[in-house]
Amino acid sequence: xxxxxxxxxxxxxxxxxxxxxxxxxxxxxxxxxxxxxxxxxxxxxxxxxxxxxxxxxxxxxxxxxxxxxxxxxxxxxxxxxxxxxxxxxxxxxxxxxxxxxxxxxxxxxxxxxxxxxxxxxxxxxxxxxxxxxxxxxxxxxxxxxxxxxxxxxxxxxxxxxxxxxxxxxxxxxxxxxxxxxxxxxxxxxxxxxxxxxxxxxxxxxxxxxxxxxxxxxxxxxxxxxxxxxxxxxxxxxxxxxxxxxxxxxxxxxxxxxxxxxxxxxxxxxxxxxxxxxxxxxxxxxxxxxxxxxxxxxxxxxxxxxxxxxxxxxxxxxxxxxxxxxxxxxxxxxxxxxxxxxxxxxxxxxxxxxxxxxxxxxxxxxxxxxxxxxxxxx
Amino acid sequence: xxxxxxxxxxxxxxxxxxxxxxxxxxxxxxxxxxxxxxxxxxxxxxxxxxxxxxxxxxxxxxxxxxxxxxxxxxxxxxxxxxxxxxxxxxxxxxxxxxxxxxxxxxxxxxxxxxxxxx
Numbered sequence: 370x371x372x373x374x375x376x377x378x379x380x381x382x383x384x385x386x387x388x389x390x391x392x393x394x395x396x397x398x399x400x401x402x403x404x405x406x407x408x409x410x411x412x413x414x415x416x417x418x419x420x421x422x423x424x425x426x427x428x429x430x431x432x433x434x435x436x437x438x439x440x441x442x443x444x445x446x447x448x449x450x451x452x453x454x455x456x457x458x459x460x461x462x463x464x465x466x467x468x469x470x471x472x473x474x475x476x477x478x479x480x481x482x483x484x485x486x487x488x489x490x491x492x493x494x495x496x497x498x499x500x501x502x503x504x505x506x507x508x509x510x511x512x513x514x515x516x517x518x519x520x521x522x523x524x525x526x527x528x529x530x531x532x533x534x535x536x537x538x539x540x541x542x543x544x545x546x547x548x549x550x551x552x553x554x555x556x557x558x559x560x561x562x563x564x565x566x567x568x569x570x571x572x573x574x575x576x577x578x579x580x581x582x583x584x585x586x587x588x589x590x591x592x593x594x595x596x597x598x599x600x601x602x603x604x605x606x607x608x609x610x611x612x613x614x615x616x617x618x619x620x621x622x623x624x625x626x627x628x629x630x631x632x633x634x635x636x637x638x639x640x641x642x643x644x645x646x647x648x649x650x651x652x653x654x655x656x657x658x659x660x661x662x663x664x665x666x667x668x669x670x671x672x673x674x675x676x677x678x679x680x681x682x683x684x685x686x687x688x689x690x691x692x693x694x695x696x697x698x699x700x701x702x703x704x705x706x707x708x709x710x711x712x713x714x715x716x717x718x719x720x721x722x723x724x725x726x727x728x729x730x731x732x733x734x735x736x737x738x739x740x741x742x743x744x745x746x
Numbered sequence: 747x748x749x750x751x752x753x754x755x756x757x758x759x760x761x762x763x764x765x766x767x768x769x770x771x772x773x774x775x776x777x778x779x780x781x782x783x784x785x786x787x788x789x790x791x792x793x794x795x796x797x798x799x800x801x802x803x804x805x806x807x808x809x810x811x812x813x814x815x816x817x818x819x820x821x822x823x824x825x826x827x828x829x830x831x832x833x834x835x836x837x838x839x840x841x842x843x844x845x846x847x848x849x850x851x852x853x854x855x856x857x858x859x860x861x862x863x864x
Contacts, residue, residue: 454823489807499753500773501831501852505811505821506803513801514831521799521840562817567800610821610831611773615799 371463372594373402375584378705379389380546381693384578385481389422390434392476405591413468414442415455417475417697420491421482441468449730452701457600469587475697480584488576495733497608501625511609511734513565516649529667530648531558541687543718548693550707552623557575572648577693580662581701593712599742601626609734619699620657623738631742640723642703644730645688682720702731711745749788752855757848759791761828772828793846795824810852832857
């Protein structure tokens with residue numbers, strides 16, 4: 370058994386002058402304080418990578434910088450799936466008896482630490498260096514390709530996609546740490562600048578600075594412990610050209626593994642934290658995971674199904690689309706919000722029941738999938 | 747016959763096929779990703795295919811590519827059975843039949859698909 374016993378999160382947006390290590394340290398300090406643990410009690414470290422600080426040994430660098438003395442340290446690289454991937458690894462290390470309290474941390478000055486072109490070009494390198502990148506694609510273009518096919522197959526419209534951007538912005542408007550908090554309408558999303566058709570600027574998550582951290586422990590070291598009930602992964606391809614399908618990715622397979630380990634079904638789930646790099650990403654994941662029928666994720670959002678008072682609240686902090694996306698830390702903010710909701714600490718954003726939560730992250734172009742089931746038991 | 751391959755700066759679409767299990771694929775390797783056979787064949791594709799997915803890039807990733815924007819990137823299912831990413835002419839639709847030609851974009855040779863009736 371393992372528990373998430375502490376969380377730390379910086380605001381996302383601009384943190385001029387702060388480095389990767391600054392943002393990691395800030396989040397890690399907050400997580401330690403939340404868990405009421407000291408550095409000496411941390412005996413494991415797992416950290417994500419940073420594109421602005423691409424060090425070969427980031428976990429060891431952070432051990433030295435932050436002042437740790439762990440029995441296990443490890444840096445992980447799974448794109449957007451890294452945050453939940455680190456939680457999965459921490460869970461198994463705890464269960465295997467390797468460590469007692471593992472710090473999971475990521476941070477990056479992705480917005481202010483480089484030019485916008487540098488960020489766009491670095492991220493486009495998830496594409497194939499010989500067969501894709503020379504053509505001049507971008508991350509939004511890879512997802513624009515996926516969106517065109519998905520919309521063709523299931524009748525999803527640009528308005529349907531926009532509903533999810535509107536929802537995430539509404540949620541972010543209630544969180545002081547969110548990068549974008551001004552409400553937007555479906556018309557605003559449709560009128561936003563074209564990026565990679567059918568995706569427009571407001572269909573895309575921003576680039577952000579920020580950091581996030583968790584403590585994963587063997588014992589319930591405080592009153593805010595949330596149990597990791599089940600975890601799963603799936604990896605079907607790296608490059609969109611080689612994806613076996615543009616309508617069925619590895620998400621469902623990954624989540625089946627997590628649900629099977631947790632002994633829960635979709636009917637048990639009360640709260641959702643789903644990766645939302647683009648509106649099409651969130652649409653596909655909600656539908657592939659069986660949380661909305663094919664073609665109906667946008668309609669369900671419009672009907673209030675995923676709102677705070679709805680049947681299944683989703684990303685109540687605003688998601689990547691509006692809280693922001695700083696790389697590995699991006700989806701970690703989803704888990705921080707889930708933890709606050711599950712422990713009744715979400716303040717004005719508190720939902721009625723978040724006793725069982727489903728979390729899903731993906732990296733690449735819906736390439737690497739990690740699923741988590743958390744429970745307050 | 748020499749295989750023409752745009753990734754080697756010659757005008758053609760090359761792919762690989764496995765003599766052992768008949769799998770075909772696009773990204774060059776020294777083995778078959780399906781069965782592991784160590785002697786895949788290099789083959790020349792005819793260049794005909796069907797549009798599987800399309801995007802129009804308005805926001806290009808670099809200064810040299812901005813001069814070409816907006817440009818279409820497509821995924822095309824070739825008649826030989828592998829999928830390729832390429833440039834494409836504007837106003838194509840998913841499901842449309844296309845033929846591969848070649849163009850120079852930012853001083854690189856790239857495949858570019860155009861409508862065909864066959």
